[in-house]
Amino acid sequence: MNSGINVNDPTVVAAFQSALLHQGIIALLIFATLGLAWVTVRAWRPAAAQTGAGAAADPPGPALADPPGPALADPPGPALAELAEPAWRQLLRIGFGLLWIFDGILQAQPKMAVGLPSAVIEPLAAASPRWVQQVVNWAGTNWSYHPMQAGASAVWIQVGIGIWMLVSARGPLSRLAGLVSIGWGLVVWAFGEAFGSIFAPGLTWLFGAPGAVLIYCVAGAMIALPERAWRTQRLGQAVLGGLGLFLVGMAVLQAWPGRGFWQGTSHGQAGTLTGMVQTMAGTPQPGFLSSWISGFGSFDAAHASSAGWAPIPTACCRWRCWPSPGTWPWPARRRRPLSPPRPRRRGSAGRTGSG
Numbered sequence: 001m002n003s004g005i006n007v008n009d010p011t012v013v014a015a016f017q018s019a020l021l022h023q024g025i026i027a028l029l030i031f032a033t034l035g036l037a038w039v040t041v042r043a044w045r046p047a048a049a050q051t052g053a054g055a056a057a058d059p060p061g062p063a064l065a066d067p068p069g070p071a072l073a074d075p076p077g078p079a080l081a082e083l084a085e086p087a088w089r090q091l092l093r094i095g096f097g098l099l100w101i102f103d104g105i106l107q108a109q110p111k112m113a114v115g116l117p118s119a120v121i122e123p124l125a126a127a128s129p130r131w132v133q134q135v136v137n138w139a140g141t142n143w144s145y146h147p148m149q150a151g152a153s154a155v156w157i158q159v160g161i162g163i164w165m166l167v168s169a170r171g172p173l174s175r176l177a178g179l180v181s182i183g184w185g186l187v188v189w190a191f192g193e194a195f196g197s198i199f200a201p202g203l204t205w206l207f208g209a210p211g212a213v214l215i216y217c218v219a220g221a222m223i224a225l226p227e228r229a230w231r232t233q234r235l236g237q238a239v240l241g242g243l244g245l246f247l248v249g250m251a252v253l254q255a256w257p258g259r260g261f262w263q264g265t266s267h268g269q270a271g272t273l274t275g276m277v278q279t280m281a282g283t284p285q286p287g288f289l290s291s292w293i294s295g296f297g298s299f300d301a302a303h304a305s306s307a308g309w310a311p312i313p314t315a316c317c318r319w320r321c322w323p324s325p326g327t328w329p330w331p332a333r334r335r336r337p338l339s340p341p342r343p344r345r346r347g348s349a350g351r352t353g354s355g
Helices: 010-057 087-107 110-125 130-145 147-167 171-192 213-223 227-231 234-255 272-281 287-302 304-309 311-320 348-354
Strands: none
Touching: 010 110, 010 147, 087 147, 087 171, 087 213, 087 227, 110 130, 110 147, 110 171, 130 147, 130 171, 147 171, 171 213, 227 234, 272 287
């Protein structure tokens, strides 16, 4: 997977910036063309529909003038309320749109374009089965042949998905943005995260299993749903049920004996959790964070049973303490109407004071 290119070479940095600029111009022209076509279609369709409806509604004969007086506006009703996008769908769409843009900005680094296959993808697939390594190596090798173009394309794909989610609030285009988010998320999950390392030994949610990008896929699937699905409690029940099964399953895997989480050291080597913590402590970071992580690694090496038990009730409690399905999406609390004050009887104050 190693392309043999020095990531600190100024020529490499200039080549990546040039590819990024050229692809950005092409993407801008594509978005401008699609936007102009969309605006034209939206402006033409209502005019044509209004002309056809007016010709069909007006009967032959002299036109009747409106009676004098102020024009009466249509009263607001449930039809206007249904036009509003569900609040939690809007929050999900805008939030993950910004996350996709932020991911694209982080991807726009020469080191990410050149060193991604050898520094990120290859270590993730090292502990996976052979067929996973072959799939990931195929993707990493193709990336290494054209690192500048591949890196710039990944940047603009992620930024484009984020912008698409932000500007498409309703309708088929918004749901299509969710589907595209699912597709690209699965590509990143399979080739960039080695299927979330779910086939590697020592699977645990403490290490990020089953892959952080699957959260983007779940969010895209929820955005791709019709809006009528957001107006019932079934979606909330399905999300909470799936989250509960996931957390309980991860708790069972964490408690399963023989997976290395109950031993601080095994045959003179660090256990699964201790080894991960010690590796994270050696990464470049502020000194106080490194000391905290090193302290936890020492505690886990000496008291592996206590450290292994802690995530189990945490996962179960996070699922059990989640809001009930009947309150998701959490509706605004309706204020109870105030009853008018009761009229006080004359002389009641005097009888109370004298009594």
